[in-house]
Amino acid sequence: MGNDGGSIPKRRELVKEAAKLKTASELKETLQEQQEHHWANCPLSHRPLKVPIISDSGGILYNKDAILEYLIPSDDPADVTLKADGEKILAGQVKSLKDVVEVKFQTENDRWICPITSKPLGAAVKSAYLVPCGHAFSEVALKEVAETKCLQCGEDYTVDNIITILPALPVDKERLAKRIETLREERLSHSLKKASTNGKKRKKHAAEETEANANGHVAATKPAKTGIKNAATATLTAKILAEEEEKAKRRKLERNKNIEGLFAPAKKRPMTDGDFMTRGHSSTAELRR
Incomplete structure (x- = not known):
């Protein structure tokens, strides 16, 4: 290390160098790696994406079973921890199945392709899906066709309901954020269904419980309904x-x-009758009998 009389350290050996800024090509390469990872893996379960695949209002892809596990209540401490992590990832965007849309990819040779251009969809191609049907296309193909009906199922859609898949540009992210804000003002969810009114349901349920208790009756427990068609x-x-x-x-x-x-059975419990001095004598006498 020096300072022992044998060598003298120079200043450049002591001063730490400043972190180098990444070049444009390095930033692009990092972004490409991130996109490839998110196109292949579910951020909630950290498992590979597999059908059925769903997306939230931000265009993020998830495994449907991972979202269902997140939405189902559980008292298991491990599940509570996973749900806390899930809340950070979802950022409050998914509170029910109405807040997601199932993305329908056309496959060919184990690849996702655009039904219009037949080109593969993925990190290298800017892709989008339509709401409410969920069919996925390349964005370039959708702009060139300029239709108001899905070419796969014929369902109507508007330009606002073209959802970019895994948007990387700030412009696309801002557009999707404004869209969901507008829908919430109209009391609609990402899937264009009416947003859940949990507050009213909770108040109604609480009022029913109060009335039942006042009448001296205990409400019978009803089996939970999934409400899934x-x-x-x-x-x-x-x-x-x-x-x-x-x-x-x-x-x-x-x-x-x-x-x-x-707890030990009553027969195996030690005798506790008598005081401290005579307790041992009593136990010995009992054994002799």
Whole structure:
């Protein structure tokens, strides 16, 4: 290290160099890597994207099962931690299935392609999907065609409802942010369905409970309804609910065994009659009998 009489360090060896700014090509390469990662992986579950794939109002792609797991309530501490992480990732954009749209990609040889140009969709091509149908195209093809109906299903759409997939430019992000603000003012969700009125439902439920308690009746517990019309989604939701219920049963059983281990049966308890001086004598006499 020097300073021992044998060598003298120079100033350039002591002063740290300032961090170098990345060049335009390096920034572009980093952005390309990020885009490729997000086109291949779900940010919520950190697993590869697989059908069915859904998107929020910001154009981010997620696995549908990951969103369902996030939306289903759970008391498991591990799930609570995952939900807290999910809230940071989703940033309050997804509160129900109305806040997402299933993106429908056309596939060819295990690749997503644009139905109009037949070119692959991905990080190298600026892509978009339509709301409410969810069919995905390249943005260039949509601009050239300039139609008001989806070329896949014929459903009407407007220019405002062309959602850029994984937008990288600030202009695209601002446009999508303004769109969802306008929809919320109109009490609509990202999927153009009426936004959930959870506040009114909670007030109504609380009023019903108060009335039941005042009349001296206990309201019967009703089975929870998923409210999901799609058969595949309903089946997946039911499967996740069954798994959560099985986990809860196992935790309850383990908890009961742990509690039983803390208490000994009455026959095995040591004798506590008498004072401290005579307790041992009593135990010996009892054993002799």
